[in-house]
Amino acid sequence: xxxTLFTANQSRHNYLINLLSSISDEINVVxxxxxxxxxxxxxxxxxxxxxxxxxxxxxxxxxxxxGNNYIKAKNLNLLSLKExxxxxxxxxxxxxxxxxxIYIVTGSSFIKGELANFLIRKKALSIHMGLAPYYRxxxxxxxxxxxxxxHLVGATIYMLSEGLDxxxxxxxxxxxxxxxxxxxTMSTVKSAFNSLADRIAxxxxxxxxPIRQDKNKEIRYSKKKEFxxxxxxxxxxxxxxxxxHIFKKNLYVNPFILKK
Numbered sequence: 001x002x003x004t005l006f007t008a009n010q011s012r013h014n015y016l017i018n019l020l021s022s023i024s025d026e027i028n029v030v031x032x033x034x035x036x037x038x039x040x041x042x043x044x045x046x047x048x049x050x051x052x053x054x055x056x057x058x059x060x061x062x063x064x065x066x067g068n069n070y071i072k073a074k075n076l077n078l079l080s081l082k083e084x085x086x087x088x089x090x091x092x093x094x095x096x097x098x099x100x101x102i103y104i105v106t107g108s109s110f111i112k113g114e115l116a117n118f119l120i121r122k123k124a125l126s127i128h129m130g131l132a133p134y135y136r137x138x139x140x141x142x143x144x145x146x147x148x149x150x151h152l153v154g155a156t157i158y159m160l161s162e163g164l165d166x167x168x169x170x171x172x173x174x175x176x177x178x179x180x181x182x183x184x185t186m187s188t189v190k191s192a193f194n195s196l197a198d199r200i201a202x203x204x205x206x207x208x209x210p211i212r213q214d215k216n217k218e219i220r221y222s223k224k225k226e227f228x229x230x231x232x233x234x235x236x237x238x239x240x241x242x243x244x245h246i247f248k249k250n251l252y253v254n255p256f257i258l259k260k
Contacts, residue, residue, distance in 0.1 A: 002100040003200075004028040006086065008107035010036065012062055012186070014069040016106070016193045021073030023201040028097040029076060032108050034083040044083060050229040054236075061182035065190050084109050091118060102200060105160055106192075116162060124160040125205070127192050129185075131172055131252070132156040133213040136165040137222035141185040146235050147219065150178070151245035153185055154252075155192035159210050168210030171195075171254035178242040191258035211253050 003024040007013045009031055021027045035043035038058070039051030071078070079097060081089070086109050091098065094115065103119050105111060106127035111119065130140020131154045144152045154174040161167035173195050175187035199205035249255060 001102065002026045002028065003102045003104065004030070004097050004100040006030045006103075006105045006108040006111065007032070008083070009033045010062065010107070011069045012066045012189055012193070013107050014071050015066045016197075017076070018069065018072050019193060019197045020104070020200075021075055023197055024075065024102075026075050026077070026100075027073055028079075028100055029071075030079045030081065030086065030094065030097055030108070032081050032083045032086060045227070048229060050232050054232050057182045058186070061180075061186040064183060065186050087112050087115070089115065091115060103160075104196070110164060111160075116160070119160050120162065125170070125196070126158055126160045126167060127196065128156040128158065128165050129189060129192075130154070130156065130165070132158065132165050132169065133215060133217045134219045134251075135222070136218060137220070138224045139222055139227045140220075141188065142227065142235065143220050143222050145181050145185070145240050146231065146238070148238070148240060149219070149245070150184070150240065150242045151247060151251070152219070154188045157192060157196055166213060168212050169253045170205065170208045170210055171256060172252040173256050173258070174247065174252065175258040176260045177258065181240055181242065184242060187258055191256060194258070195256040208254060 001024050003020050005017060005020060005027065007016065017029055035041040038045050039047060039055035041047055045051055091114050103122050103124035105124055131152045134152045135144050141153045154172055156169055157171050157173065158167035158169045173188060173192035175184065175191045177187035178184045
C-alpha cells in the first residue's frame with residue numbers, strides 16, 4: 001500500500017509521517033515548512049510577546065504528547081516546500097507523489113485548483129482540527145474553548161472537497177485528556193492521527209459511510225485575522241470549565257475517543 005500525505009513540519013506532523021510509514025509500503029510526503037518557533041518568529045502567525053507566550057504553551061503540550069519527532073521513515077519520498085507554495089505546483093511537477101493508493105491532507109495550505117480536483121477524484125481523506133460542522137475555518141479548537149464548549153474540541157476526518165471544511169464526515173476524534181486547555185486540544189490531534197492510522201491499517205475506514213454536514217449546526221466560522229492578541233488575552237483570563245460538559249454521542253459522527 002502506498003500513501004501520499006500533504007502536511008506541515010511541526011513535530012506532530014513528523015509523528016504522523018512516521019506513523020503512516022509503519023503501515024505502508026511507501027509513503028510520499030509533500031511537506032510545507034513554516035517556522036518551528038511560532039510567535040517568536042514571523043510565519044503563519046505574527047511575532048509578538050503575546051503570541052509567543054501562547055504558542056510556547058502549544059509547543060509544550062506538543063512535546064508532552066509527541067516528543068521531539070524527526071522523520072525516521074525509510075520508505076519515504078519527501079518533497080519539501082515553503083508554506084503556501086503547494087498551489088504553485090503543477091500536477092506534472094508532483095507526478096511522482098500522485099501514484100498512491102491513499103491520499104491524506106492535514107496541516108497543509110488550503111489546496112485549490114487542479115491538484116484539489118485530482119485529490120477529490122481520488123477520494124482523499126482530510127483531517128480538520130476542529131469539530132465540523134460546529135467549528136469550521138482556522139484555530140477551531142481555540143474558539144471552541146473560547147466559547148466555553150470543551151465538548152466540541154476535537155478533530156474531523158472527512159472526505160476532501162472544494163470548499164473549506166465542507167466535505168462529508170467519516171468520523172470525529174475526541175479525547176478524555178482534560179488536564180489543561182493546551183494538553184487537551186493537542187491530545188485530540190493524537191486521537192485523530194492514531195485512529196486514522198489504525199483504521200487505514202485494518203481497512204475499516206473504507207467501510208464508513210460519509211455523512212453530509214448540517215450547516216444549520218455551525219456555531220462559528222473562524223478566520224485567521226480573528227485570532228488576535230486581544231482574543232488571546234481574553235482567552236488567558238477565562239475560567240474554562242474543561243469538565244463542565246459531558247460527551248453526548250448524538251453530537252458526533254462515529255466518535256473515536258482517546259482514553260486517559
